[in-house]
Structure formats: structure tokens, C-alpha cells
Amino acid sequence: MAREQLNSASYNWNAFADRPQLASALAAKVADRLTRAIDRRGRAFLAVSGGTTPAKFFADLSAAPIAWDKVIVTLVDERFVPASSPRSNAGLVAANLLQNAAKAARFVPLYHEAAGIEDAATSDDAALRSLPWPLDVVVLGMGPDGHTASFFPDADDLPKLLDPASDRMILPVHAKSAGEPRLTLTLARIIDADFLALHIEGEDKRVAFDNAVAPGPRKPIRAVLDASPKPVEVFWAP
Numbered sequence: 001m002a003r004e005q006l007n008s009a010s011y012n013w014n015a016f017a018d019r020p021q022l023a024s025a026l027a028a029k030v031a032d033r034l035t036r037a038i039d040r041r042g043r044a045f046l047a048v049s050g051g052t053t054p055a056k057f058f059a060d061l062s063a064a065p066i067a068w069d070k071v072i073v074t075l076v077d078e079r080f081v082p083a084s085s086p087r088s089n090a091g092l093v094a095a096n097l098l099q100n101a102a103k104a105a106r107f108v109p110l111y112h113e114a115a116g117i118e119d120a121a122t123s124d125d126a127a128l129r130s131l132p133w134p135l136d137v138v139v140l141g142m143g144p145d146g147h148t149a150s151f152f153p154d155a156d157d158l159p160k161l162l163d164p165a166s167d168r169m170i171l172p173v174h175a176k177s178a179g180e181p182r183l184t185l186t187l188a189r190i191i192d193a194d195f196l197a198l199h200i201e202g203e204d205k206r207v208a209f210d211n212a213v214a215p216g217p218r219k220p221i222r223a224v225l226d227a228s229p230k231p232v233e234v235f236w237a238p
């Protein structure tokens with residue numbers, strides 16, 4: 001698809017006629033990039049987002065015939081709730097992605113019991129350092145407010161979350177609009193990924209994306225586009 005270069009933000013817009021076609025195409029692309037990573041370095045490291053959008057994509061990806069036993073899956077971000085909560089991204093991934101062939105993957109969650117979100121982020125950051133960074137594949141989602149990961153526009157310390165030079169893997173997030181406190185990958189770890197995709201669906205998200213990349217107050221998704229050394233692959237269906 002033609003690449004759209006807008007100011008310093010670069011992205012490729014991949015539009016699909018419907019959501020099943022998007023899910024199938026994104027699953028095939030991610031499976032291919034994971035296989036290429038395994039061929040290159042003997043393993044692959046994937047981070048996925050939660051929310052309501054990715055379930056069909058997860059289901060399609062879960063059936064991909066790749067060497068899932070060589071794949072590590074983690075989350076782009078997590079709500080500070082146990083996996084048993086309906087709000088849990090780990091629960092969503094367990095129910096939709098870690099099924100079928102993908103059951104063989106190793107899953108590294110972000111949530112664990114802790115005194116608070118700061119303690120959880122500190123211990124996550126230490127624990128995740130042993131993973132084979134950089135990520136090979138990251139799949140982002142986006143909210144109507146232009147947030148991605150847990151980079152909410154009203155987050156305390158948003159500049160710290162968006163610092164492209166951060167050496168942190170995981171940071172805590174407090175944001176009124178987020179619901180629960182969150183744990184999130186830093187922007188620096190996201191833009192280090194070998195393949196970075198943004199999966200959005202519906203007219204509202206297309207308008208929100210267009211607004212985010214238009215001149216004006218910078219939304220968090222725009223910070224990712226601007227900082228990414230490669231064009232972000234946007235996958236969109238009505």
C-alpha cells in the first residue's frame with residue numbers, strides 16, 4: 001500500500017474491506033515476522049495489546065503453523081487486575097491467542113500481586129530484563145482519544161512514558177481516563193521492535209487516527225509515529 005508520509009510521522013496505511021480479512025492478513029504478517037525472527041535468532045519475542053479489537057486477529061494467529069515453542073509472548077500493557085478479572089489483558093490473550101498451535105508459546109504476564117502499581121512496575125522491569133530484547137513484533141491498538149499502549153493523554157508523567165531514550169521496559173501509569181492503574185511498555189521499547197503494527201477498526205478510529213496525525217496538539221499515537229525509526233504498519237477495516 002502507498003506509504004503516507006506526514007510531517008515527521010511515517011506510516012503505511014493498509015485498509016481492508018472487512019474485519020475478518022484484516023484479521024487474516026495481520027495474522028499472516030505477524031506469523032511471517034515471527035518465523036523470520038526464529039530463523040534469524042532462534043526465537044521470537046511478541047508483544048500484543050488488549051482491549052476489544054484484537055480477539056479475531058488473536059484467533060487467526062493462534063492457528064498459524066509456526067514454531068510457537070520458540071515464541072515468547074508478552075503484553076504491551078496491562079490493567080492492574082488479576083488474570084481472572086474480565087478487565088485483564090492476560091485473560092484475553094489466554095482465551096484467544098494462547099490456544100491451538102499457539103498454546104506452545106511461553107507467555108510472560110505483566111500483572112502480579114504487589115503492594116501497588118509502582119512496586120509491580122519495578123519488579124516487572126527487573127524480571128523482564130532477561131527477555132530477548134528488542135521485541136520482534138509489537139501490535140498496538142488505539143483509543144478514540146489517540147492513546148496507545150497505556151499512554152493516556154491525561155497520564156501522570158506522560159513525557160516519561162514517551163521518552164524515546166528511556167532505559168526502562170515497564171512503567172506504572174496513573175490516568176483518570178484509564179480506569180485502573182496500568183503497567184505499560186515504554187515507548188522506547190515499542191519503537192525498538194523490528195515490526196510495529198497498529199490495529200484499528202471502525203470509522204471512529206479512522207477519524208481519530210487522521211486527527212492524531214494532522215497538525216495540532218500531539219496525541220500519544222503521534223509520538224509513537226514520530227519516534228519510530230521505521231514506518232508503522234497501520235491495519236484498518238471499517
Ligand SMILES: O=C(O)[C@H](O)[C@@H](O)[C@H](O)[C@H](O)COP(=O)(O)O
Pocket residue numbers: 049050051052053054076077078079089140141142143147148149150
Ligand atoms: O489495555 C488496553 O486497553 C490496550 O492495550 C489499549 O491500548 C487498547 O489497545 C486501546 O484502548 C484500544 O482498545 P479497544 O480495542 O477496546 O478499542
